[in-house]
Amino acid sequence: MTEDSKDIIEQDLNKAINFLGQNKFLEAESICKEIIKEKDNSDAYHILSSIKLYKQEFNQSIELVNKSIEINGDNPGYYVTLGCAFSASKDYKNSIKAFKTAISLNDRVAQVHFYxxxxxxxxxxxNDAIASFYRTIELSSDHVAAHMLLGLVYQEKKQFDLSIQSFKKCIEIMPDYPEAHLNLGLCYLLVGDYENGWREYEWRKKLTKTPHDNLKKEWTGQSLDDKTLLILHEGNENLLHFIRFAKDLHKDNCKIILQCSNEAMKLMANQKWINEVVSEDSIPDHDYHVHIGSLTRVLQCNPNNLSQEFPYLELKNNEVKSSKKDKLNIGVVFETSRDSNAHDDESIDEEIISDIFSDTHNVICLDEKITIKNLPTLYNENFNYTDLYELSEFVSSLDLVITVDHLLAHLAGALNVNTLLMLPCVPNWRWEITHRNTTPWYKSVTIFRQETPGDWKSVINKIKEKIEENNNV
Structure with a gap:
């Protein structure tokens, strides 16, 4: 190949890189394919691989970058792209191999250690993750993401002081970083530091889009006598968890208007102390507004010091709908929301739980994702509901609820139904780690926590013992 030809290829590759940087993928792809027609080129294959990675076509990305590596195995950038493609496809073992190879060729790039x-x-x-993140920070001391993930890893290891320290370092580097403030708040709440926790929890509002045009002044503790308070929706779990704190506000001659989901509309409309229930995007006339998750901050709530009444949700009709009066009726959910980032850690494989029930139990599936057509054999029946009111009526008639960290745990707790809650080693912030088997949020909920990460068997064995106790009551 002549020097002129090399120069032309180099110019074309630069054009392709510029198009790639502008997200003009068709143009970049066209140039690279023309280059490859003449002769295999590692950089051209690498650009094509990067395009496929952006388009989430991971297998094709891996195939293309491997061609780059076949031509030139000494370019660390190719292994970084390979590692990112493996990581994006959740093949973390191979992503580790690729990143380690890249580091063996050049160990001075902080971002590769981070990956x-x-x-x-x-x-x-x-422990390996911590070592990599510290190496990242050694090379780039203000690498905010490395400090952030250090905080999350230390939290998983129950080293909460170090977790808090890492999140604070993020904030020191980037004071207005909402995710760092929020993670710091959630860690504080998990260890029972409610004063600091609620303050930092307010940063969640920076991460959600709330229409501000028609909102009046935010309620931060002003007198509500003869005022109208609009409580803003923040999801069904927050609704069930925090709505109890709005009840006392009604006693101050305050008119309560509540935003909520369609699923929760009927249940909330049945609460006599809520004056009006509106859809989650409706903003009727009001004097003040408050996010439902901010009530605890304004009211300075510490659940460990509160005198609470249960149940705090009311139902018009409390008809028994459980079908087997001669058996222990148990409502069950073993899979948490599939939208949850912690889905895999919080859900339980059905194989582990197959032998905890007996003929004396009527086991009812309350998982909305399961129908009678795909009902596992461990269940006797399932209950499909159209809204939370219908589910509430049914749950209130059960003898026992067994659930993972799911909306059902909050609903059953609010209704004061006997509930066994199964949690991973480090749970969601709502289940304060300083309480072993209880929670200050719900007096009818008994908690069973993993001793070590991933160990559901010991939890299930304890659940089995508890079910037998219920049989004997």
Whole structure:
């Protein structure tokens, strides 16, 4: 190949890179394919791989970048792209191999150590992840994401002081970083520091889009006597968890208007102390507004010091709908929301739970994702509901609820139904870690926590013992 030809290829590759940077993928792809027609070129294959990675076509991305590596195995950038493609396809073992190869060729790039640490974190190899994140910080001391993930890893290891320290370092570097403030708040709440926790929890509002045009002044503790308070929706779990705190506000001659989902509309409309229930995007006339998750901050709530009444949700009709009066009726959910980032950690494989029930139990599936057509054999029946009011009526008639961290736990707790809650080693912030088997949020909920990450068997064995106790009552 002549020097002129090399120069032309170099110019074309630069054009392709510029198009790639502008997200003009068709143009970049066209140039690279023309280059490859003449002769295989590692950089052209690499650009094509990057395009496929952006388009989430991971297998094709891996195939193309491997061609780059076949031509030139000494370019660390190719291995970084390979590692990112493996990581994006959740093949973390191979992403680790690729990132380590890139580091063996050049160990001075902070971002590659960060990628390696994240792959280790995904595999729960926390000590290796910590080492990678510290190496990232050694090379780039203000690498905010590395400090952030260090905080999350330390939290998973129950080293909460170090977790808090890492989140604070994020904030020191970037004071207005909402995710760092929120994670710091959630860690504080998990360890029972409610004063600091509620303050930092307010940063969640920076991460959600709330229409502000028609909102009046935010309620921060002003007198509500003869005023109208609009409580803004923040999801059904927050609704069920925090709505109890709005009840006392009604006693101050305050008119309560509540935003909520269609699913919760009937249940909330049945609460006599709520004056009006509106859809989650409706903003009727009001004097003040408050996000439902901010009530605890304004009211300075610490659940450990509160005198609470249960149940705090009312139902018009409390008809028994459980079908087997001669058996212990148990409502069950073993899979948490599939939208949850913690889905895999919080859900339980059905194989582990197959033998905890007996003929004396009527086991009812309350998982909305399961129908009679795909009902596992461990259940006797399922209950499909159209809204939370219908579910509430049914749950209130059960003898026992057994659930993972799911909306059902909050609903059953609010209705004061006997509930066994199964949690991972480090749970969601709502289930304060300083309480072993209880929660200050719901007096009818008994908690069973993993001793070590991923160990559901010991939890299930304790649940089995508890079910037998219920049989004997």
């Amino acid at each position: 390696l640490g994240e792959s280790y974190r995904k595999l729960k190899k926390y």
